[in-house]
Amino acid sequence: MNPLLAKLQPYPFERLKQLFAAVSPNPDLKPISLGIGEPKHATPTFIQEALKASVANGLSAYPATAGEPALRQACAAWLQTRYALKLDAATQVLPVNGSREALFALTQTVIDPSRPGATVVSPNPFYQIYEGAALLSGAEPYYVPSNPTRNFANDWDSVPADVWARTQLLFVCSPGNPTGAVMPLSEWEKLFALSDRHGFVIASDECYSEIYFREEAPLSGLEAAHQLGRTDFKRLIAFTSLSKRSNVPGLRSGFVAGDAAIIQQFLLYRTYHGSAMSPVVQAASVAAWGDESHVVDNRNQYRTKFAQVTPVLAEVLDVKLPDASFYLWAGVPAGWQGDDAAFAKALYEAECVTVLPGSYLARDFNGSNPGRGRIRMALVAETAECLEAAERIARFVRAHPSKA
Structure with missing residues (x-):
């Protein structure tokens, strides 16, 4: 077996399952999960219809790894609409089977493990694929903590010069x-x-870009590069997904865009990796990228939900409305002494509400875990369910202000 597999740590949800293994939650309450960031809003009907219509056309041909020209054009057109960017659909855009698959595969394409000290720099806390992709590529991760006093900005200045010197890939996640x-x-x-x-x-993970709460839409890495005169997007690849934007996580569809030279090598890797997108998924994706009205409606649903839920939780937890995404990143009460796992376990037992311990999403590094003492809550269900969960959490905190 590949010896690098032994370096992988248990996925957060496996750790959560183990945490709850011996717990008997309140049987009088309906379970509510805020643990997994899986969109629950309804998939737009027109996307489902496009999927069905494509199936009727048959599945008798192998799809090209590069995707159909119509899909690449649809992705490029979306970049033009969203960011006023003109990218070459043939050389600077590539469809992928969701951002998760692409983040992992790009790492295998970019990293040269034969170079001494091959390093991948990652935010901390982080999306766990960054770490797994780095380890399985033969590189070592270096974790950069977020600073809660600076709106959770990553402390890039804390990275030593010798680490930057051996870095081959940097993961950025914004939102x-x-x-x-x-x-x-x-x-x-x-x-x-x-x-x-x-x-x-630079691998810019932008899968939450269309769920935001301010008037100004989040800045893309591609958009930032263009504003700074970097119109060739050199050494930059942005990752975009339909999962959150269009409520189709089961479709597994997204695209990468940026540096044409990297895209060319990434396509070569994917050709051997067998990463072609199904033609029926491509057809549904073309429809999804071409419509913005459902995205506006989806965003408004989140805005309404967060406006109702956040104040309830802010009465008992250290939490505020984020810039974007569908998560609340909350500090547990001081009386719990930073034990986010114990808090999550006791909450589940008393109120049958699942939240994810923040320490599970981060690593102990340089003497601290920046996720410790926090919980992540994914407000992906309908507003009424999320509001009920918030009210249960508030009730729990008032009844248990400190760790037993």
Whole structure:
């Protein structure tokens, strides 16, 4: 077996399952899960119809790994509509089977494990695929903590120069998971300068870009590069997905865009990896990327939900409305002494509500775990269910202000 598999840590949801293994939750309450970031809003009917219509056309041909020209054009057109960017659909855009698959595969494409000290820099806390992709590529992760006093901005200045010097890939997530923080142009400018100096690739995970609560839409890495005159998007790849934007996580559809030279090599890797997208998924994806009305409606649903739920939780937890995404990143009460896992376990037992311990989404690094003492709540269900969960959490905190 591949010895690098032994380096992988249990996935957060497996750890949560183990945490709850011996717990008997309140049988009088309906279970409510805020643990997994899986969109629950209804999939738009027109996307389902496009999927069905494509099936009727048959599945008798192998799809091309590069995707149909119509899909690449639809993705490029969306970039034009959303960010006023003109990318070459043939060379700077590539359909992928969801951002998760692509984040992992791009890492295998980019990393050269034969170079001494191959390093992948990742936010901390982070989406667990970043770490697994780095380890299985033969690189070592370096974790950069977020700072709650600076809207959970990552402390890029804390990375030593010798680490940047051996870095081959940097993961960026904006809007962030789990914090919801959006990176400003100044932060992008700093990272581009570091990339120019040290030659590493930037992988910009932007799958939450269409769920936001401010008037100004989140800035894309591609958009930031263009504003700074980097029109060739050198060493930059952005990842975009339909899962959250269009409520189709089961479709497994997204695209990457950016540096044409990297896209070319990524396509080569994917050709051997067998990563072609089903033609029926491509047809549904073309329909989804071409419509914005359902995205506006989806965003408004989240805005209404967060406006109702956040104040209830803010009465008992350290939490506020994020910039974007569908998570609340809350601090547990001081009386719990930062034990987020114990808090989540006791909450589940008393109120049958599942939240994810923040320490499960981060790593102990340089003497601390930046997720410790926090919980992530995914407000993906309908408003009434999320509001009931918030009221149960508030009731629990008032009854249990400190750890037993």
